[in-house]
Amino acid sequence: MSLPPEFALIARHFRPLAGEGALDLADDAAVLDIPAGRRLVIAADAMVEGVHYLPDDPPDSVGKKLLRVNLSDLAAMGATPLGYLMTTTFARGIADDWIAGFVRGLAEDQRAFGLSVLGGDTAATPGPTCLSLTILGTIAPGAVLTRAGVQVGDEIWVSGTIGDGALGLRVLQGGLPADEAGHLARRYRLPEPRLALGQAIAGLAHAGMDVSDGLVQDLGHLCRAGGCGAEIEAALAPLSPPARALVDSDPALLPVVLTGGDDYELLFSAAPGDAAAVLARAAAAGTPVTRIGRFVPGAPEVSVRGPDGAPLALSRRGWSHF
Amino acid sequence: MSLPPEFALIARHFRPLAGEGALDLADDAAVLDIPAGRRLVIAADAMVEGVHYLPDDPPDSVGKKLLRVNLSDLAAMGATPLGYLMTTTFARGIADDWIAGFVRGLAEDQRAFGLSVLGGDTAATPGPTCLSLTILGTIAPGAVLTRAGVQVGDEIWVSGTIGDGALGLRVLQGGLPADEAGHLARRYRLPEPRLALGQAIAGLAHAGMDVSDGLVQDLGHLCRAGGCGAEIEAALAPLSPPARALVDSDPALLPVVLTGGDDYELLFSAAPGDAAAVLARAAAAGTPVTRIGRFVPGAPEVSVRGPDGAPLALSRRGWSHF
Numbered sequence: 001m002s003l004p005p006e007f008a009l010i011a012r013h014f015r016p017l018a019g020e021g022a023l024d025l026a027d028d029a030a031v032l033d034i035p036a037g038r039r040l041v042i043a044a045d046a047m048v049e050g051v052h053y054l055p056d057d058p059p060d061s062v063g064k065k066l067l068r069v070n071l072s073d074l075a076a077m078g079a080t081p082l083g084y085l086m087t088t089t090f091a092r093g094i095a096d097d098w099i100a101g102f103v104r105g106l107a108e109d110q111r112a113f114g115l116s117v118l119g120g121d122t123a124a125t126p127g128p129t130c131l132s133l134t135i136l137g138t139i140a141p142g143a144v145l146t147r148a149g150v151q152v153g154d155e156i157w158v159s160g161t162i163g164d165g166a167l168g169l170r171v172l173q174g175g176l177p178a179d180e181a182g183h184l185a186r187r188y189r190l191p192e193p194r195l196a197l198g199q200a201i202a203g204l205a206h207a208g209m210d211v212s213d214g215l216v217q218d219l220g221h222l223c224r225a226g227g228c229g230a231e232i233e234a235a236l237a238p239l240s241p242p243a244r245a246l247v248d249s250d251p252a253l254l255p256v257v258l259t260g261g262d263d264y265e266l267l268f269s270a271a272p273g274d275a276a277a278v279l280a281r282a283a284a285a286g287t288p289v290t291r292i293g294r295f296v297p298g299a300p301e302v303s304v305r306g307p308d309g310a311p312l313a314l315s316r317r318g319w320s321h322f
Numbered sequence: 323m324s325l326p327p328e329f330a331l332i333a334r335h336f337r338p339l340a341g342e343g344a345l346d347l348a349d350d351a352a353v354l355d356i357p358a359g360r361r362l363v364i365a366a367d368a369m370v371e372g373v374h375y376l377p378d379d380p381p382d383s384v385g386k387k388l389l390r391v392n393l394s395d396l397a398a399m400g401a402t403p404l405g406y407l408m409t410t411t412f413a414r415g416i417a418d419d420w421i422a423g424f425v426r427g428l429a430e431d432q433r434a435f436g437l438s439v440l441g442g443d444t445a446a447t448p449g450p451t452c453l454s455l456t457i458l459g460t461i462a463p464g465a466v467l468t469r470a471g472v473q474v475g476d477e478i479w480v481s482g483t484i485g486d487g488a489l490g491l492r493v494l495q496g497g498l499p500a501d502e503a504g505h506l507a508r509r510y511r512l513p514e515p516r517l518a519l520g521q522a523i524a525g526l527a528h529a530g531m532d533v534s535d536g537l538v539q540d541l542g543h544l545c546r547a548g549g550c551g552a553e554i555e556a557a558l559a560p561l562s563p564p565a566r567a568l569v570d571s572d573p574a575l576l577p578v579v580l581t582g583g584d585d586y587e588l589l590f591s592a593a594p595g596d597a598a599a600v601l602a603r604a605a606a607a608g609t610p611v612t613r614i615g616r617f618v619p620g621a622p623e624v625s626v627r628g629p630d631g632a633p634l635a636l637s638r639r640g641w642s643h644f
Contacts, residue, residue, distance in 0.1 A: 004535075004539060004639070004640065007543075023468060023470075026469060026470075026543070026546075026547060027399070027468050027469050027470075027531070028365060028394075028395040028396075028398035028399055028469075028531055028532055029363045029364060029365035029395045029396060029398070029399045029401070029457075029459070030363070030364050030365065031361050031362070031363050031399065031461065031466050031468075032361065032362050032364070033361055033362070034356045034362060039353050039354065039355055040353070040354050040355070040356060040362070041351045041352070041353050042351060042352050042354070042407060042440060042441065042458075043350060043351035043352065043407070043441050044407040044408070044409050044441060044442050044443055044454075044456060045409065045443045046409035046411050046443050046445055046452075046454065048411050048445060048447045048449075048452075050448065051445060051446070051447060051448075052445070072350075073350040073351050074350075074351060076350035076351070077349070077350055077351045077353065079351065085364060085365070085366040085456050086366070087366050087367065087368035087454040088368075089368050089370050089452050089454075118364060119364065119365050119366060120366050121366055121367045121368050121454075123368055123370060123373060123374070124373070125370045125373060125449060125450060125452060126372065126373075126449065126450065127370075127447060127448065127449015127450045127452070128447060128448060128449045130368075130370075130411050130447060130449070130452035130454075132366075132368065132409040132411075132443075132452075132454035134364075134366060134407050134456040135351075136364075137351070139353065144353050146345060146349050146353075147348060147349050147350075148345075148348075148349075209349070209350055210350055213326075217326060221329075221348070224348075225348060317326065318326065320326040320327045320328040320329075
């Protein structure tokens with residue numbers, strides 16, 4: 001009796017990704033042990049074709065992005081990756097080549113980030129492809145970085161550069177000129193989960209999260225968690241050279257940078273007296289970090305000072321699916 | 323600053339489902355401890371509107387079915403539920419009432435099965451609603467029930483009744499008359515995860531799995547895991563009274579019962595000498611079980627003897643999404 005097509009697909013494409021505990025993806029569930037003295041950290045994020053990625057994005061980059069947006073959630077907690085489960089509901093008639101490319105991207109990033117697949121499910125849908133991934137990590141008790149520790153007076157830090165993903169999406173959609181090196185499009189397609197930084201600042205930073213839906217909106221989440229307001233300066237937001245060039249040529253793009261989403265950088269708070277320690281730990285983790293403002297008493301509002309010193313008006317604060 | 327619509331939806335509908343470790347669904351990930359001396363068991367299954375459930379199924383039953391098909395995977399391993407993560411990509415324009423009903427069903431089953439939500443993600447899709455759930459459970463080392471332990475000579479057991487779900491789907495689609503009590507439709511919409519049975523037979527049964535894609539096809543998975551064949555008798559397959567009445571009136575429905583899927587019963591193997599112990603443990607778990615055949619030497623084929631004693635020809639063996 002040969003395998004039915006669904007199981008042949010799993011055997012051909014997904015079984016080579018399976019790691020320890022996955023029972024070769026041939027059982028009803030995975031069974032694994034959390035190392036003694038570690039806590040389990042777990043999160044799930046979905047991606048829909050045409051919503052979270054573009055139909056003509058290379059399939060290997062879609063696989064990598066699916067894994068990386070989830071790894072970014074582990075990074076935001078200060079956790080170390082352990083494994084993942086994945087449900088793939090593929091658009092009917094999807095090319096086998098597309099699935100092979102998607103799996104190739106996953107395989108490359110499994111090696112890069114040191115984890116493997118534990119289980120999942122595959123089905124077909126008459127709608128666009130819908131991908132869901134659950135990521136597992138571990139952390140030492142006491143080293144967990146949450147959103148709740150924000151304190152008034154804390155300085156606000158962000159890693160890497162902001163706005164590349166949102167500008168990259170516009171480049172790929174034809175609304176903006178591409179930079180020569182393709183940096184912006186690459187940043188949209190391939191976020192960089194800040195795992196080393198998250199682990200490095202856990203225990204020093206008071207609170208942290210990853211920026212996925214826009215800097216201003218996500219900073220609002222930290223304000224609500226801390227019961228305070230935030231003030232940031234647009235001029236301090238770290239921009240990559242191609243993002244800087246676009247914003248310089250069209251200042252109307254500044255709000256896109258600050259609210260556009262798809263950054264997957266870490267946003268965190270620390271006491272002003274710990275600034276030197278933050279910089280030292282970030283340098284050790286090989287990740288640039290920048291101070292962009294501070295938490296202030298008051299309502300959970302984010303105020304943004306524009307480059308001219310006046311409050312910057314933002315018509316939207318970030319991405320919402322509804 | 324008020325919550326953006328996506329986060330207002332999460333706060334209104336999903337936060338009340340959150341349990342210990344979920345950090346109130348306000349962080350990037352959940353953090354929890356696996357009890358000392360227990361192993362983590364984890365699985366994920368997706369459901370797509372129009373594929374795994376009908377667009378006019380009551381939304382509370384859709385929530386329950388999503389949880390139960392995953393609980394069935396825990397049951398198949400002999401595990402105890404711990405919690406779950408869920409990604410919901412709702413069809414654009416879905417009614418808030420639908421989401422409220424879906425969450426009400428989840429809430430009722432959380433209480434019934436003793437678990438709570440740990441995290442997840444919500445987005446919108448231009449296609450049909452696509453739901454993915456990752457279930458976590460725990461198990462004592464040594465009590466894990468896998469597919470790999472099948473031995474030639476083992477008897478084949480199945481819990482509950484077979485074919486109700488497949489017949490119930492046909493009833494709901496108008497292809498078969500409904501039974502007066504609505505049993506078949508209810509079995510399609512509300513599978514019964516056999517958690518108590520799975521825990522009871524772990525350590526006694528040699529191998530086990532849940533029947534989700536059709537009895538014959540799923541038995542084929544056990545054959546491949548054990549490197550042997552299987553012989554079952556159609557006349558021994560346990561049927562509910564309404565299923566029996568339909569098959570008696572139209573013998574062409576017998577293959578539907580044996581290959582139709584959506585059973586979520588446990589299929590397991592045990593040594594013939596352990597039959598009395600199997601029956602005792604199943605009775606203690608409050609779950610009927612029935613012997614339907616045995617594993618035999620040879621290729622991993624399932625042969626089905628029909629009610630007349632002759633081999634039953636099956637044009638399909640079970641459900642495949644591709």
